[in-house]
Amino acid sequence: MNIRQNCIFSFEDALKIQPKSRLEKIINTLDLKPVLCKLDKPGEIKVRPKPYPAYAMLNALIAMRLENMGTFTQLVERLTYDPHLRYVCGFEPFGTAPSKSCFSRFYSKLAQSGCLETLFTSLVKQAEEMGLLDLSSVAIDATKVEAYEKSVPRKNIIQNGNAADWGIKSDTNGNPIKWFGYKLHIGTDVKSGLPIAMKVTPANCSDSSVALELVEKCCANTQSKIVYFLMDAGYDHREIYSVIRDKYHAQAIIALNKRGAKQPPEGFDWDGTPICSARYRMVYWGSYQGVNKFRCPHIMGKCDCPFGSAWCSDSNYRMVVKTKVKDDPRLFSSPHRGSANWQKQYNLRTYSERCFSRFKENLGLEDGLNVRKITKVETHAYLCAITMIAAVIAINQDSSTRSSAA
Known part of the structure; x- marks a missing residue:
């Protein structure tokens, strides 16, 4: 027994x-x-x-x-x-x-x-103090969130900015995706892939209408200087460029949306590159304090101009054109749009997609959504973000403790 x-x-x-x-x-x-x-x-x-x-x-x-x-x-x-x-x-x-x-x-x-936003902000500040955030570049993007409630015809939806609505956007292959629900807008630190600002809107809300609010939240939630805000072509609006430059003293790295756009000014290409008198694109030669410098393409060996290098200028340095970002923040940027440095920054925008993937696959952003109304959906999104940031902080604190013990 x-x-x-x-x-x-x-x-x-x-x-x-x-x-x-x-x-x-x-x-x-x-x-x-x-x-x-x-x-x-x-x-x-x-x-x-x-x-x-x-x-x-x-x-x-x-x-x-x-x-x-x-x-x-x-x-x-x-x-x-x-x-x-x-x-x-x-x-x-x-x-x-x-x-x-x-x-x-x-x-x-x-x-x-609305207290979860306070907790989220405090975690962002804690992660910044621990050196987990770089914050030199922040990617801003939005993703679809399908509603838990039953879909209704668009004509029966009360347009008060809080109800679930129908939205449509294109996937990576350009195919249209239609859904009933909401959009989650996030500002993501590109070093860690952690969210630093969030907002939930009905699905019919355009990405660009929320951009400046997200930029303001990103700057309010952090202490470090944000140099670049990275966005796709859906955010290509002059006001966004101007406010980011004039108010936050940062640079917007946004892809051009040529659909319905006007032709560029005379003497410039679509990406703000000056065109010489022989109709060749001039060569970008760096930028300094918001001023971009371009040189003669013939003297730089990029083309064989029939008029020669002396056609446009008598200087030994040959023809030089300078553009100032403040003159047209959308057309001109520092670094120059299309340059290697500009493209390098723009490629970092994909970190927002990784953040969305973790939200959906690991934290149940959509599959775990069992609440109705926009305030509860936003609470659900904040719980996902708080869990993600707290997990990263906990891992780094544990690693630091082990290193100190060793």
């Missing part, structure tokens, strides 16, 4: 001596005080017959995103049958788990308070 001996340690003591799980490390990086202060009744959300701590409810939602759970039902089942998960989140390990309706009410309260 086997007799089970009594445990020397309690359940809580046994967990404390175990190696910390990934979720524990992430939760330890979060300072939830600003979040709890913004809730109506900080510290707990009351659900009969027993109150549950608000910080535990929020930790459970983060665990839901980390484990890529699709519904509140899955979360409740995990909490019910996993006492370790209950303990890590902050619930009583031998108590009951919150119900689905409890999480639903807490989620509504969280969405109304």
